[in-house]
Amino acid sequence: MALILTFLGKGGTGRTTxxxxxxxQLASKGARVLLAGQDPGPTLGLLLGASxxxxxxxxxxxxxxVQFQSAVLLERSWEEVKKLEAQYLRTPLLKNVYGQELGVLPGMDSALALNAIREYEASGKYDVIIYDGSGDQTTLRMLGMPEILSWYIRRFRKVVEDSDLWRTVSPFIQPISSAVLNVSWSGDNFAQQPTNEVNNLLxxxxxxxADPNRVAAYLVTTSAPTAVSTAQYFWGSAxxxxLTVGGVLLNQESVTEAISENFTPLAVSSLPSSPPGDWQPLIDALPDLRQxxxxxxxxEIDIPGRQVRLFLPGFDKKQVKLTQYGPEVTIEAGDQRRNISLPPQLSGQPVKGAKFQNSYLAISF
Structure with a gap:
């Protein structure tokens, strides 16, 4: 399995560099590395001296x-969609629609990039994949897509199955699906086959x-207050x-006590300024990014103590909102929401209290 690394920070702080x-650095140590760029602009190519x-x-x-091009990724993914359709439907509907004809819808870039990273990781050709994306909330939403989509599938599937409309039409689903779609879908296993595949993938x-040995991010910042605040915000959002944040890379600045305090307990590494094309000083200054x-x-879920603790640096209690729906608790912080599926021992138990202290939100049941 490859380690996937990405970098978060305000624009202009040197994330691509x-x-x-x-x-x-990692390639020089013998790791097989894939550097994947998302930005379609010329910056990556100019810095590399290659196209x-x-x-x-x-x-x-x-x-x-590799430079991700959404139109190319969409064309390739579309062929996989048609294969899946042909697998589950006797008469595929999309066979006459070709990937070359499709436009890239807003927001599709992230899904296509995430799928490409997944495929490169599954290929076994690389030890490390470095993703040079936007480095902001778009990157975080991309990495949070499996969590978000799995919630949508769980919640909406449950809503459909519990609805009066579904109870009315479900007796007709099996004969229709068998005759028209050539699949066995009943009221008890609506879209069971493809949905299970999707759920397993998600x-x-x-x-x-969630595994820091497989996916991790590093914050890139300067000493400018706006850059520091943005990095802190992305830390909490991660x-x-x-997503585990492994440390802070202070670009072209010396580490001060104030900077260190802003990111405790993360280690802060100072990176030097170097002439264009001379990568060695920067390579030598980087920490071991795999640690x-x-x-x-x-x-952290403490079942005996009946408590759930979330680490939310970069936020204060006014920015954090807690709601509970059935077996799940939803945490809203900044522009991100997280749905926590509680273990059986706590599922269905009402929240008795919540306290935000020292960057931790402690929820008691």
Whole structure:
């Protein structure tokens, strides 16, 4: 399994430069590295002195680079969609629609990029995949997509199955689905086959994002107050999608006590300014980006103590909202929501209290 690394921070703090240096550092240590760029602009190519393509190409020993192009990714993914349709439907409806004809809808870029990263990770060709994305909430929403989509499937499927309309039409689903779609869908297993496949895929994605040995992020900032505040905000937002933040990279600045305090308990590494094309000083200054253990977990569930604790740095209690619906608790912090499915011992138990202290939200049941 490959380790997936990405970088979060305010625009202009040097995320792409850091991503390239990180890729070069890990490749020089023998790791098979894929550097994947999301931005369609020329920045990555100019910094590399090469022209990345939609397919991985070798940049140097152990290091390949690819530039995601949404139109190309959509065309390739569309063929997979048609294969799935043909698998479950006797008469596929999309067979005469071709990927070359499709436009990229707003927001589709993230889903296509996430799927591409998943496929490259599953290929077994790489030890590390470095994703140079937007480095903001868009990247966080992309990594949180498995969690969010699985919630939508759970909730809406339950709503449909409990509705009066579904109870009325469900006796007719089996004969119709057998005759028209050539599948066995009944009132008790509505869309069971494809939905289970999707759920398994999403569950694997959720598990990967929650595992710091598989997916991790680093904050990139300068000493400018706006850059520091933005990095802190992304740190807290990352916890909401279950993403581990491994440390802080202070670009072209020296570490001060105030900077360190802003990001406690994360380690802050100072990165030097270097002439264009001279990557070695930056490579040498980078920490070992694969060492991300020992950090606060985004969520801890204490069943004997009947408590759930969430680590939400970068927020204060006025920015955090808690709601409870059935077996799940929803935490809203900033622009992110997280739905926590409670273990059986706590499921259905009402929230008795919540306290926000020292960057932790402690919920008691």
């Amino acid at each position: 850091v991503a390239i240096a990180a890729a070069k 990345p393509s939609p397919d991985p190409q070798e940049l140097e020993q152990n290091l390949q680079v 569950e694997r994605g959720r598990a990967a994002v 916890q909401q999608v279950g 991300v253990s020992g950090l606060p977990k985004p969520i």
